[in-house]
Amino acid sequence: MTLPVPIFELKNVTKQFSNLPSLIDINLEIYPGECVALVGSSGAGKSTLLSLLNGTLQPTQGEVWVLGRNLTRLNSQQMRQVQRHIGTIYQQFHLVDNLQVIHNVNAGHLGRWSFLKAVVSLLYPIEVETAAKALRQVGIVEKLYERTDSLSGGQQQRVAIARTLVQNPIAILADEPISNLDPERSREIMNLLRQLSQESGKTLVTSLHAWEYARSYFHRIIGLRDGRVLFDAPVDEVSSVMVENLYRI
Numbered sequence: 001m002t003l004p005v006p007i008f009e010l011k012n013v014t015k016q017f018s019n020l021p022s023l024i025d026i027n028l029e030i031y032p033g034e035c036v037a038l039v040g041s042s043g044a045g046k047s048t049l050l051s052l053l054n055g056t057l058q059p060t061q062g063e064v065w066v067l068g069r070n071l072t073r074l075n076s077q078q079m080r081q082v083q084r085h086i087g088t089i090y091q092q093f094h095l096v097d098n099l100q101v102i103h104n105v106n107a108g109h110l111g112r113w114s115f116l117k118a119v120v121s122l123l124y125p126i127e128v129e130t131a132a133k134a135l136r137q138v139g140i141v142e143k144l145y146e147r148t149d150s151l152s153g154g155q156q157q158r159v160a161i162a163r164t165l166v167q168n169p170i171a172i173l174a175d176e177p178i179s180n181l182d183p184e185r186s187r188e189i190m191n192l193l194r195q196l197s198q199e200s201g202k203t204l205v206t207s208l209h210a211w212e213y214a215r216s217y218f219h220r221i222i223g224l225r226d227g228r229v230l231f232d233a234p235v236d237e238v239s240s241v242m243v244e245n246l247y248r249i
């Protein structure tokens with residue numbers, strides 16, 4: 001039996017910004033449909049790792065393979081083609097506040113639309129049905145024409161998720177998607193992300209600093225500490241000692 005090609009593969013990856021490396025000799029493979037949590041304290045390297053997976057950062061050493069392509073070997077056009085299939089959701093939502101929700105959702109098309117189409121879409125909303133469908137999936141279709149900054153934090157994160165759905169990526173990366181939300185909203189967003197990835201078979205990689213959420217929502221946990229993988233295990237094999245070691249000061 002041949003194994004499927006990993007969606008993401010890191011081979012001996014080190015990332016160094018200045019003197020101290022932020023990630024050290026990381027090796028991991030993430031396969032189609034997996035739901036993986038990256039956990040660790042602030043500064044552990046979670047965001048850096050996600051930025052390597054979506055090609056925003058390049059490794060200092062080693063290789064990052066995404067969808068069977070070695071990112072370090074790609075020219076900018078090939079890189080954009082790969083990046084189109086990877087949707088990223090951020091802690092700060094990364095929405096344009098003073099635009100209507102529909103425009104922020106339609107930004108998910110930008111990797112495919114021509115510049116002209118993108119400009120026209122700002123003057124006359126197009127692809128309304130696609131945007132409405134994505135907003136319906138995240139439960140806020142009635143907000144289509146609202147100004148984005150009139151929405152609550154939880155609703156804005158739903159807009160960011162709808163934008164990713166419009167992009168229709170193969171994998172979703174979420175960088176601490178709930179760290180600006182209250183516990184109730186956090187549970188709603190985690191349920192939504194898990195449900196969306198399970199329904200469509202999309203690979204989901206989410207960084208979280210809180211172990212409690214990782215334990216409740218993910219099958220596989222990668223524990224990062226000081227730039228190294230401390231453990232990479234199914235959730236029911238992660239012991240309380242492993243978690244203590246992850247967060248110990």
Ligand SMILES: Nc1ncnc2c1ncn2[C@@H]1O[C@H](COP(=O)(O)OP(=O)(O)O)[C@@H](O)[C@H]1O
Nearest residue numbers: 017018022040041042043044045046047048049
């Ligand atoms: N652009 C950058 N320039 C310099 N150092 C950085 C940069 N991004 C991250 N770092 C450093 O890399 C380490 C890991 O950061 P980060 O990946 O943001 O951790 P986490 O997301 O787990 O909080 C930290 O020590 C941080 O200061």
Ligand SMILES: [Mg+2]
Nearest residue numbers: 046047048176
């Ligand atoms: Mg971070």
